[in-house]
Amino acid sequence: MSRRETAVTWVVLLAAFLAAWSLASATLPVPPYFLPPPTAVAAAFVDLVAKGILPVYVMESLGRILLAAAVALVIAVPLGLLLGMSRGVADFMYPILNFFQSVSGIAWLPLMLVWFGFGEKTILIAVNYTVIFPVLFNALLGVRSVPRIYVNALRTLGGSRWRIVRDVMIPGALPNIATGMRLGLAYGWRALIAAEMLVGANGLGFMIFSAQSFHLTARIMLGMAVIGALWLLLDYFVLRPVEAATIARWGLVQR
């Protein structure tokens, strides 16, 4: 499909979906709060933006995930690279990191509540934890997956250890680091919403969970749509361009 065809298909599908939703909302024998129409969600959007609530919640949630992304870049990437440099260390760390990567931040929440209390600290720790492990794990894998031949080529050119790290290991690990960042942030975004729902006093997760108590269903649906849309924007405008400028250009991933 051409870009134009794709766009047209999307518009048609979206229109059909909204029409079906409106029809169901108007005809199904359920109370209004059970399935509000799309127009109610749009109204909730206008209302929350006008009151300034939605922008604040969005900034709070985005701020938390971006902080986690920064921590992952500054701490998890270098640490993963370092651990990956030695085969023995990497082999030893692999199952440990794999284990903690699979125990999601959400599963930690009950324990973190005991340790860090019912508040911001717990949210941040849970989200950072969730982002860091996939990034760490993939950075380590990335270093291990750099073909030995590139290292040998540089050694025969007289390259120092640091030179090999800078010119071979780091760029060679980048495809995995990119994968790790994408996975980590995707997991982290979900963990963030869940943590905000359980212990938050603000943010999108808090917004949709608290709306439930007041039967503000349109607000819940709006929150869900915003959560999905923000991820699409983050992926499209931040993660993909970074990939396109590096590993896609080098032919390390196929697009």
Place this chain on the structure above:
Amino acid sequence: MTAKIAVRGLHHEYVNPFTRERVTALDGVDLEVPEGEFLSVVGPSGCGKSTLLGILAGLIQATRGEVLLDGRPVVGPGPDRGVVFQEFAILPWRTVERNIAHGLEIQGVPKAERATTVKRFVELVGLKGFERKYPHELSGGMKQRVAVARTLAANPQVMLMDEPFAAVDAQTRITLQEELNAIVQATRKTILFVTHNVEEAVFLGDRCCVLSRHPGRVKALVPVSIPRAQRTWKLFTSDHAFDATKERVLKLVREEVSGGEQV
């Protein structure tokens, strides 16, 4: 006069990671390569020729024996010995020109001088117009041209080539061999060229070193007395001296292949 490269009593054993058996790859190799010579090392697969090259490069530590470059023992890899590998070993994240410049960057050559040298070698290996391309945009033959240019640009004392043309198609290989021949004439580098292809070994070498298998030793050194200027495939296929030398080397290698199979 001391040889450029001298190999004395080289012995190498390693443990096969799959069968866990001890394998003797090289068992007493003695070899001298004079300055400016192109020595082809030929032998059946498993004769230890790539191991020999790895030891010369300093990437493999020999069990016993020594390698001397200009009379000084080789202890590890170094820019005095440039290597062209069989696998495509240029970096995918560097453009053609930045790959070729890599050795010069490492040596700390100033940018302007680097650019001049790179330009010269880009032209020498016929990559003009491809300077800004990334390796994935190149054919296999072009990637190996980049690898050769990268090694030459760093100006090593000797060049070690490990079946560099084995992974490219037959047509390209012929072209690359003729190009290498031209480069050898232009640069007069001391080259050790490992191959399992007898024709290639004879076409390129001043001498062919035939390695035996079980144990890996120097079985014979066959001189190729054909002037370099006359070495084009068109002339070679009809050249009597080439045919005779090729048959002689082929016979020596074949003895090793059948000998190996009886074991």
